[in-house]
Amino acid sequence: MVAGALLGGRYELGRFPLAHKGMGEVWPADDTLLDRAVIVKLVDAAAMDLAGVRRFRREALLTARLDHPGVPAVYDLGEHDGRPYVVIEKIAGTDLKDLIAEQSPVPVAWVAAIGAQICGVLVAADHIGLIHRDIKPSNVMLHPSGAVKVLDFGLATMPDDDRYSRITLSGQSVGTLGYMAPEQISGGPADQRTDLYGLGATLYDLLTARPPFDGATTLTMVRHQLSTPPPRPVQFRPDVPDTLDDLVHALLATDPADRPATAAEVYATLAPLARELPPIPGVVDDPTGAVQAYAAIVGRVPAQWRTPAARPAKDDEAEPTAARAERLEADGEHRAAARHWRRLVELRTRRHGADDHRVVEARLRAARAHLPLGEYDRALRLMHAVLDDLIRARGPEAAVVRDLRREIATVSTQRPAGR
Template sequence: MVAGADLRDRYRVGRFPLAHKGMGEVWPAQDRLLGRPVIVKFVSATMLDAELVRRFRREALLTVRLDHPGVPAVYDLGEHAGRPYVVLQKVDGVTLTDLVAEQGPLPIGWVAAIGAQVSSVLIAARQIGLVHRDIKPSNVMLDRNGAVKVLDFGLAVIRDDDRYSRITQTGQSLGTVGYMAPEQILGGSVDHHTDLYGLGATLFDLLTARPPFEGVTTTTTLRHQMDSPPPRPAQLRPDIPAALDDLVHALLAVHPQDRPATAAEVYAALAPLAQDLPPIPGVLDDRTGAVPAYAAIVGRVPQQARPTMTPSTGDTDLDVEHAAKQAEQLQAAGEFRAAARQWRQLADRHARRHGDDHPLVFDLLLRAARAHVPLGEHDRALRQLNALLKDRTRVDGPEHAAVLELRQEIERLSRDRPAPRQASRSAPDADR
């Protein structure tokens, strides 16, 4: 029992747990040293084993890695009576599941505001190669100041980092039926597109007060996800703007390549809709609190509508992350050619450090190739994609998930490209 316990003579645990969530028990507590309320999450006593302890510690380390105001801060990590625990920032708010249960479908502005904030967390996650894999309403909280917090990184992975990427199933499914992406259901490779699917399902839920896929059994729900066209929330709620309806529809695409390219693109679509936010009775009022006042000024900091690429003289991971953020900004601003050039330069730099066959080099070059499609340069994109397919097949073999996905993407692009036009005298920048 941990009710009322003193942890390291510092944290006084409350008398009743707040929740039993996944592999953990969540308790309120008081940090007596700093005089503040906190949350303490323990490994569930009924599931305690070495593998679960490893996963629990791994979740805490991943949460620390993602330094973003939309993620609860981790204050401490310890053990009590053989049970590991993590001390987290207390969020004064409600989960989106409870919010919808209390309020019904949310106002359009609030759906966009919540979605945009989750998108910003996913932008930060992608910068460190992290995939959450369990984005859903119960894993997102709305603070009473209007800020969103993304919770529960117990299923997260970080690409190309064995310390965080390997996770063993211990009686738990890796995701939530109705919200996990088809590639996750099939046990395939996951990337940032996987979390975008979860975000799309969450937005659908907020807009309609029902999940996007429902079935009498788990099997029928999964069949709807895999075999049915992506649903449109406007069919259940006609006042949804066409742009938002199209976005949710695209986020729920079965194939990852058919979803928006990045979370930055999703943010750019949602942010303009987050206007005239009404009070939410019992949750958010119309007073100007300290956090919204602070955020409102930060939001006025000039953004580069047309970011310029400045070559970096260093070759550190921080430089790469900064340059990748610039490329995402360029793409979000519609500067697709400049974004493609930035992705290729990043690929060159990473190849010099880690070799031409490194998976991140492939990913960067894939982004560069895709950036030419909105410009109507389908042939150029196809040349680059086919070159990548040849290299990736050589390295990973013809049956690798990434190879199969790329081959399907090439087939779709070849099928959908417009009829050839007469060649222009001014040719675009040369391929890499």
């Protein structure tokens, strides 16, 4: 393409491209019809196979479906001289990769604020069944207002929608090494917890100024990701709060079942840490108000936000899950029991709503299942999340709130030193 070219009769390209990516180009442009600055991404269809062109269009369609303030808006999709293009919102700011390089160490409060906002996007994505599959620092932008934008849905998928999932072959490994989840490396199925792993790796990088996994060779890095959790962030940065250190450690669990179940659960842990945000010179203009207001809008989500169109679960589906979980507990299979309790939470929430007492009990049973495993911090984190929801729903003086506070206090006193 050349500077000044007019696409679709309205998008005038700027003087120089912003980037060349493979067989594509990214240009600043002016929308002459609406008099606004935009970004135009083009690909060379003649140099790409049909699947590549389909992936390009698919990214635009998936991004457009995710109507959320934390995602750049898609304005138009067209073709110019045989070259497909997409017109998107122009985003100002700094990507997290540059933020880490230029502002390390990133203040803990900012790490939490950024993570909470990413969670808001992931909750909205889960609401339509969308999985990003490439959450990493270079795909997240921090606006001068303090707002976060999640970029590049080129690897996104909707497993329940054949129009979007069949382009990526089953068993194909996609993502960015060091940030992609172990199940992505092995070509296994991805779900919301896959994006939570990428979020955990991103938070790790923000906290420590290093990726969670590194190695002299690709093979070494892959072996570490598949078998060994990274050192905890607090080992490199002693000021990391225990709750945040435990959260990042859980997000980077090799087994998806050992990660937090939802982005809403992660948000509930991060949001309280995003307080008293200090200035970031040259990056954020208004650190005190904008981020907290923005995070309150996009991140204040129910503990379990499921797709409204999802088929309600029947009691005969939920009860066997509870019975199975109890049998596993009796057999000493506590980790498997925790997974079944979390499944019961999903089923009961769709049937009865997040505030139903049966949902609350299942969440607590899932938390308690981690105690025999010695995972006191994770159990307490899950219990505190339930407590916060109960206080919001029933008030601080409700009997169930008082009982749970006493249980949390008891568990806290039983926790061995160092756990």
